[in-house]
Amino acid sequence: MNWTTIRNHLLDSFKSLRRNGWMAFAAISGVAVTILLVGISLALVLNVTKLSRDVENDVRVQVAVEPKTTAKQKDKLEAQLKDIPSVKKVSYSSKANELKKIVSQYGSSFKMFGGDDNPLSDMFILEASQPQKTVTIAKRASKLANVSRANYGGSQTKKLFRTMNSVRNLGLAFSILLLFVAIFLISNTIRITILSRSREIEIMRLVGATRWYIRWPFILEGAWTGLLGVIVPLVVIDLGYSSIFNGVGRQLATSGYSLLQPQALIWPLNLSLLVIAMLIGALGAAVSMGRFLKM
Amino acid sequence: MIKLLNVTKRYSNGVEALKNVSLTIEQGEFVYLVGQSGAGKSTLVKLLYRQLVPTEGFITINNFDLRLMRERQVPKLRRTLGVVFQDFKLLPKMTVSENIGYALQVIGKSDEEIKTAVTQVLAEVGLSDQADHFPDELSGGQQQRVAIARAIINDPKTLIADEPTGNLDPQTSNDIMAILERINARGTTVIMATHNQQIVDELPHRLVEVANGTIIRDEQGGQYTHELDNDSQPSTR
Numbered sequence: 001m002n003w004t005t006i007r008n009h010l011l012d013s014f015k016s017l018r019r020n021g022w023m024a025f026a027a028i029s030g031v032a033v034t035i036l037l038v039g040i041s042l043a044l045v046l047n048v049t050k051l052s053r054d055v056e057n058d059v060r061v062q063v064a065v066e067p068k069t070t071a072k073q074k075d076k077l078e079a080q081l082k083d084i085p086s087v088k089k090v091s092y093s094s095k096a097n098e099l100k101k102i103v104s105q106y107g108s109s110f111k112m113f114g115g116d117d118n119p120l121s122d123m124f125i126l127e128a129s130q131p132q133k134t135v136t137i138a139k140r141a142s143k144l145a146n147v148s149r150a151n152y153g154g155s156q157t158k159k160l161f162r163t164m165n166s167v168r169n170l171g172l173a174f175s176i177l178l179l180f181v182a183i184f185l186i187s188n189t190i191r192i193t194i195l196s197r198s199r200e201i202e203i204m205r206l207v208g209a210t211r212w213y214i215r216w217p218f219i220l221e222g223a224w225t226g227l228l229g230v231i232v233p234l235v236v237i238d239l240g241y242s243s244i245f246n247g248v249g250r251q252l253a254t255s256g257y258s259l260l261q262p263q264a265l266i267w268p269l270n271l272s273l274l275v276i277a278m279l280i281g282a283l284g285a286a287v288s289m290g291r292f293l294k295m
Numbered sequence: 296m297i298k299l300l301n302v303t304k305r306y307s308n309g310v311e312a313l314k315n316v317s318l319t320i321e322q323g324e325f326v327y328l329v330g331q332s333g334a335g336k337s338t339l340v341k342l343l344y345r346q347l348v349p350t351e352g353f354i355t356i357n358n359f360d361l362r363l364m365r366e367r368q369v370p371k372l373r374r375t376l377g378v379v380f381q382d383f384k385l386l387p388k389m390t391v392s393e394n395i396g397y398a399l400q401v402i403g404k405s406d407e408e409i410k411t412a413v414t415q416v417l418a419e420v421g422l423s424d425q426a427d428h429f430p431d432e433l434s435g436g437q438q439q440r441v442a443i444a445r446a447i448i449n450d451p452k453t454l455i456a457d458e459p460t461g462n463l464d465p466q467t468s469n470d471i472m473a474i475l476e477r478i479n480a481r482g483t484t485v486i487m488a489t490h491n492q493q494i495v496d497e498l499p500h501r502l503v504e505v506a507n508g509t510i511i512r513d514e515q516g517g518q519y520t521h522e523l524d525n526d527s528q529p530s531t532r
Contacts, residue, residue, distance in 0.1 A: 004404075204397075205369075206384070207398040208370040211367070
């Protein structure tokens with residue numbers, strides 16, 4: 001393909017977009033709504049993935065020490081815990097410290113359990129080098145001497161992961177479904193463009209234009225429809241996400257988790273949506289070209 | 296050279312438009328294709344530029360085997376042909392120059408090449424002073440000359456004309472025939488489907504008459520038969 005041909009295709013595609021003003025506007029609006037929903041859905045999926053990973057990495061095994069364990073026995077226990085494979089870090093938290101945590105989370109009324117009335121146990125907190133080894137670590141720790149129990153959040157964590165996986169899969173399925181809707185919208189618009197230019201296509205075929213020569217202006221027109229349709233959703237998503245990050249994100253940070261930073265999310269998301277929109281535009285056009293290209 | 300061997304064309308509704316037709320046309324010949332409406336002329340013409348594919352038999356034209364060729368080779372075949380229709384098939388939003396140049400534009404020729412070729416071909420059909428006009432500003436005869444100019448700009452080996460004088464008055468028809476004769480004199484094969492008795496009789500060439508899907512007459516310098524005279528409606532098939 002030479003430069004003259006490329007220039008002709010570009011000019012043709014712009015001309016056609018302008019000529020089909022209202023139909024083009026309808027398709028662009030359709031793409032805008034679809035891409036907005038896809039963008040929101042993808043932002044949700046990416047954040048759920050991140051939170052899920054945060055939670056996964058944050059799973060720790062809490063080993064409760066039996067009440068009458070001596071300091072020497074505790075040292076021995078700590079050494080044994082460190083020897084368990086895949087244990088990355090072992091930290092100690094006395095029962096007084098554990099009570100402090102409860103008081104800070106649930107209020108000062110829990111102070112009444114201070115001193116000898118403290119029913120809590122001294123704890124060793126183990127961090128796993130690999131999150132999936134957590135269960136094995138808990139099982140091995142619970143078998144050691146002077147250990148009353150070893151918890152890892154068990155069924156609760158599994159439930160949380162299942163929920164997060166469902167949210168992620170539903171979000172992706174929803175996005176894919178929406179992309180098909182957008183392809184359908186664009187292909188219908190391009191079909192009307194093609195019908196209005198059927199005589200031109202007939203003549204192109206008669207004088208020996210190749211299928212690709214005929215296809216290109218329509219494919220470009222579809223891509224421009226996608227490009228124009230993506231502008232508004234990108235602005236809405238960028239501004240919306242920044243304000244959500246500043247609001248919800250800060251609250252979430254107090255519990256040790258965080259949303260993806262706007263800089264980390266917005267640019268990759270913008271670029272992906274731009275490429276997706278142009279691709280579905282081109283694909284929509286290609287779909288509707290099929291039967292018009294029979295020689 | 297054009298060769299049809301035992302060609303049958305059966306449409307999906309079961310109608311057999313051509314039955315076992317064989318025909319050979321040498322390079323540089325001028326052939327009239329005559330016959331009543333529905334006789335199979337237009338089907339034969341459409342088979343030649345591969346708008347249709349034969350149900351049975353073989354067609355070779357300008358060294359292309361039309362029955363076996365792949366879809367992607369069809370544009371290559373069409374670049375060796377020029378096709379002219381009764382309804383001109385011009386693009387109303389393009390000027391005369393643009394309509395003619397379009398045939399070169401779609402095969403990727405440069406602006407400079409197109410400009411040179413358009414100027415030359417406009418002079419050939421006598422429309423140099425109408426280059427910037429739009430089709431609806433021209434008479435029927437002038438529009439047909441634009442269509443012929445577009446058909447010959449690529450210097451085709453074969454020119455296929457389907458009722459090129461069908462919508463034109465006798466004088467304009469004679470002008471169009473003069474152009475077609477000139478093109479033929481350069482060595483281009485001209486195949487012209489027509490109902491125009493006056494032209495066939497006054498400018499005799501090889502005449503192939505089709506009736507009920509078969510060739511009933513193939514005669515060098517043949518006259519238009521009297522029976523065909525009553526039918527002046529163009530065929531749609």
